[in-house]
Amino acid sequence: MPDATGLELIAQDLRGAHGDDAVLGTLFFRDRATLDVQPARVIDVLAFLRERGFGFLASVHGLDYYPEEPRLGVQYELIDMTAVDRITVRLRVPVDAPHVPSVTPDWPTADFQEREVFDMFGVIFDGHPNHRRILMPEDYEGHPQRRDFPIGGEPVVFTYNEKRLEGDGG
Amino acid sequence: MEVTRQQLGAGGMKEFRARQLNAQQMLRGELEGPELEKHVEESVLTTTLDRAGRWAAANAMFPATFGLACCAIEMMSIVAARVDVARFGGEAFRASPRQADLLILSGRVSIKMAPVVRRIYDQMIEPRWAIAMGACSSSMGVFNNYAIVPADKFMPVDVHVPGCPPRPEALMHGILKLRAMVLARPDQSWRSRYGGRGTEEFTESELQIEPVGGGTASGA
Numbered sequence: 001m002p003d004a005t006g007l008e009l010i011a012q013d014l015r016g017a018h019g020d021d022a023v024l025g026t027l028f029f030r031d032r033a034t035l036d037v038q039p040a041r042v043i044d045v046l047a048f049l050r051e052r053g054f055g056f057l058a059s060v061h062g063l064d065y066y067p068e069e070p071r072l073g074v075q076y077e078l079i080d081m082t083a084v085d086r087i088t089v090r091l092r093v094p095v096d097a098p099h100v101p102s103v104t105p106d107w108p109t110a111d112f113q114e115r116e117v118f119d120m121f122g123v124i125f126d127g128h129p130n131h132r133r134i135l136m137p138e139d140y141e142g143h144p145q146r147r148d149f150p151i152g153g154e155p156v157v158f159t160y161n162e163k164r165l166e167g168d169g170g
Numbered sequence: 171m172e173v174t175r176q177q178l179g180a181g182g183m184k185e186f187r188a189r190q191l192n193a194q195q196m197l198r199g200e201l202e203g204p205e206l207e208k209h210v211e212e213s214v215l216t217t218t219l220d221r222a223g224r225w226a227a228a229n230a231m232f233p234a235t236f237g238l239a240c241c242a243i244e245m246m247s248i249v250a251a252r253v254d255v256a257r258f259g260g261e262a263f264r265a266s267p268r269q270a271d272l273l274i275l276s277g278r279v280s281i282k283m284a285p286v287v288r289r290i291y292d293q294m295i296e297p298r299w300a301i302a303m304g305a306c307s308s309s310m311g312v313f314n315n316y317a318i319v320p321a322d323k324f325m326p327v328d329v330h331v332p333g334c335p336p337r338p339e340a341l342m343h344g345i346l347k348l349r350a351m352v353l354a355r356p357d358q359s360w361r362s363r364y365g366g367r368g369t370e371e372f373t374e375s376e377l378q379i380e381p382v383g384g385g386t387a388s389g390a
Contacts (some may be wrong), residue, residue: 027236048371066187078367135280136281136317137281137282140281144315144317149316151315151316152315152316152317153310153316153318154310154314155315156309156310156314156320157308
């Protein structure tokens with residue numbers, strides 16, 4: 001892990017290279033270093049971190065901060081395999097315009113993971129080569145991992161509740 | 171059909187030899203009258219074709235090699251030595267549904283997988299049976315949410331085996347229940363229970379073959 005000072009140095013270098021608005025903030029919590037970035041600048045930030053040694057994109061995952069705004073989040077976990085170091089890059093987008101530039105052209109491993117984030121949270125990755133659902137059926141409506149999505153399921157008839165569920169018909 | 175083992179008659183080897191000679195004579199066509207009748211009574215077992223067919227089907231199930239989730243691990247172990255399904259003729263897992271007549275739904279079926287499972291079931295040979303193994307495929311279990319669908323919603327199921335996952339003994343018990351069902355009541359197949367007549371791939375009229383010499387068509 002970069003320590004708290006190292007994280008600030010990285011953020012400082014990023015602001016120097018890509019402008020002050022590239023990095024919105026930093027968070028160092030329980031030895032985890034996190035960079036908050038502008039959604040539009042994520043490709044630049046990841047490219048910058050790759051040159052710093054973070055050459056392995058371990059995970060891309062989505063979050064829903066309901067009822068906070070902006071609601072949806074995407075996190076990128078980067079690992080430096082030689083220094084055994086990791087850093088998290090995260091961004092937030094509003095639910096009515098959830099557009100994030102796709103990093104798949106630079107990081108091929110993000111292909112399926114961005115599709116999963118789109119499938120489950122509805123974040124749209126602009127520039128993704130194959131922007132389709134990956135887990136749910138193609139004609140499925142809604143994004144089931146959003147927190148305002150109903151859990152679904154249905155009551156199952158067991159011996160103890162069959163009279164209540166099936167009425168007097170049985 | 172009950173098969174019992176018993177000692178040969180009191181004559182021991184001598185009578186055994188006499189039976190052998192009788193059998194030889196019968197094959198040559200030399201055995202006649204009461205001797206022939208006695209021989210047939212002793213050595214021929216009669217049954218109805220229906221019962222024999224049921225007996226064969228129940229003791230030679232061919233499950234499809236089809237695992238869905240964690241229950242599949244338990245399903246695999248029923249062919250192993252501890253609970254040996256080969257004792258009841260069910261150890262030959264068939265990799266093609268065209269050769270299988272028992273579908274064990276071993277795990278959760280997602281709504282994306284349901285059409286696939288249904289197609290596999292439809293492709294299996296008849297008569298065919300299905301066992302819903304584990305909580306997920308019968309009642310959705312802990313995955314009672316947007317993604318999972320119970321097997322009863324899209325295909326007929328003969329036996330439900332509860333458990334999460336069921337132990338191999340439980341699945342074995344389910345298979346034995348199914349075996350008893352097949353032996354006792356063949357008319358209880360899913361077509362009669364679910365009113366599925368007319369959904370066969372070939373209807374009976376399509377299977378009627380014109381006798382070769384029976385037609386009167388001529389002159390062509």
